[in-house]
Amino acid sequence: EDQVTQSPEALRLQEGESSSLNCSYTVSGLRGLFWYRQDPGKGPEFLFTLYSAGEEKEKERLKATLTKKESFLHITAPKPEDSATYLCAVQARETSGSRLTFGEGTQLTVNP
Amino acid sequence: DTEVTQTPKHLVMGMTNKKSLKCEQHMGHRAMYWYKQKAKKPPELMFVYSYEKLSINESVPSRFSPECPNSSLLNLHLHALQPEDSALYLCASSQPTGKPPSSYNEQFFGPGTRLTVL
Numbered sequence: 544e545d546q547v548t549q550s551p552e553a554l555r556l557q558e559g560e561s562s563s564l565n566c567s568y569t570v571s572g573l574r575g576l577f578w579y580r581q582d583p584g585k586g587p588e589f590l591f592t593l594y595s596a597g598e599e600k601e602k603e604r605l606k607a608t609l610t611k612k613e614s615f616l617h618i619t620a621p622k623p624e625d626s627a628t629y630l631c632a633v634q635a636r637e638t639s640g641s642r643l644t645f646g647e648g649t650q651l652t653v654n655p
Numbered sequence: 656d657t658e659v660t661q662t663p664k665h666l667v668m669g670m671t672n673k674k675s676l677k678c679e680q681h682m683g684h685r686a687m688y689w690y691k692q693k694a695k696k697p698p699e700l701m702f703v704y705s706y707e708k709l710s711i712n713e714s715v716p717s718r719f720s721p722e723c724p725n726s727s728l729l730n731l732h733l734h735a736l737q738p739e740d741s742a743l744y745l746c747a748s749s750q751p752t753g754k755p756p757s758s759y760n761e762q763f764f765g766p767g768t769r770l771t772v773l
Contacts, residue, residue, distance in 0.1 A: 577761050586659075586745050586764035587698065630697055634759075641686050641705065641749065641759045645697035 545570045545635050549646035556621055556653050564616040564649045566631030576614050577643065578607050579630040587630055590616075621653045658682075659765035661746050667771045670736060676768045678729040678746030686710075686759050687729040689721060690745040692767070698745055704729060705751075736772045743767045 548567045556562055568576065575594050579587035591600045593609040600607050604625065606617040616629055628650045632643040659680045668674050678687065686705045690698035703711035704723040718740075720732040729746055747762040 574758065575761070579764075584743070584767070584769065586661075586747075586767045589761050589763055592761045632697075641688070641703050642700060642711065643762065647697060 545633060545644040547631055547633055547644050547646035549629075549631050549649050551649060552647070553650045554652070556618075556651070558622055558653055558655050559620045561617070561619045561621070563618070564629055564651070566614040566616070566646055567612060568614070568631075568633045569612075570633045570635045570644070572636035573633060574636040575634045576609055577632045577634070578614070578616055579632065581628045581630055581648070583628075590629075618651070621651075623653045623655050626651055626653045659746055659748055659763055661744075661765040661768050663768060664766070665769045665771075667773065668733065668736065669773050670738075672736075673732070673734045675733065676731040676744055676746075676770075678731075678765055679727055680746075680748040680763070680765075681727060682748060682750070682763070683726075684748035684750045684763075685726060686749045686751065687723060688747040688749075688762060689719075689729065689731050690747065690764075691740075692743045692745055698764075702731075733770075736770075738772050741770055741772045743769055 546569045550565045578590040581587040591607040596611045608615045628648045630648045631646045662677045689701040692698045701715045702721045707723045718735050722730040745767045746765040749759045749762040752758045
C-alpha cells in the first residue's frame with residue numbers, strides 16, 4: 544500500500560529563518576510526487592511536480608528536491624505570507640494513474 | 656489559465672434537502688475529480704471522471720451522486736445528507752499525459768464549497 548508521511552506536523556519560523564519540510568514515501572513505482580500549498584478554507588494550490596530522484600524545482604523562496612525515499616521542500620528566508628499548510632502527494636505507476644496518496648501535511652507559521 | 660471554479664462557495668442544507676455543487680474548468684483537461692476534506696486532514700478522493708466517464712468511485716454513499724455533462728463541467732448532487740457530511744468539497748482537474756493510457760499530470764484544485772448539513 545502506498546504511504547506518505549510528512550514531518551514535522553507543525554513548524555513555526557521567524558521571518559527570514561530558512562528551514563525544510565520533509566515528505567517520506569513508500570510507493571510501488573513512483574510516477575510523480577506533487578507539492579501543494581493550502582490556505583485555510585481554500586483549495587490546494589499546485590506548487591511542483593517531481594518525477595525522478597535527483598530532480599529539483601524552484602519557485603521564488605521554495606525549492607523542492609527528490610530522492611528515492613523522500614522529498615524536501617526548502618523554504619529560504621520565509622515571509623509571513625508563506626504561512627500555510629503544505630501537502631505532499633504521490634502518484635504510483637501501478638495504480639490508476641489519476642489517484643493521489645496525500646500526506647497529512649505540515650502547517651507552517653512564519654512570524655514577522 | 657489554471658483556474659477551476661466552484662459554486663456555491665458556501666452551502667447550508669437540511670438533511671431532507673436536495674442540492675447540487677458545480678465545478679467548471681476551461682483548461683481542456685479530460686479528468687475531473689471530487690474530493691471531500693475535513694478540518695486538519697488531507698483531501699479524500701470521492702469520484703474521478705475520465706473522458707466524461709466515471710472511472711473511480713471510492714465507495715461513496717449513494718446520497719452523493721456525481722454527473723459530468725461535458726468535458727468542462729462536473730456536478731455533485733446531494734440528497735438526504737447527514738451532519739457528518741459537513742466538509743469542504745473540492746473539485747480538481749488534470750490532463751492525461753498521453754504516455755501510459757491511465758497516466759495523468761498534476762491536478763489543479765478549485766477553491767471549494769464549504770458545506771454545512773444541519
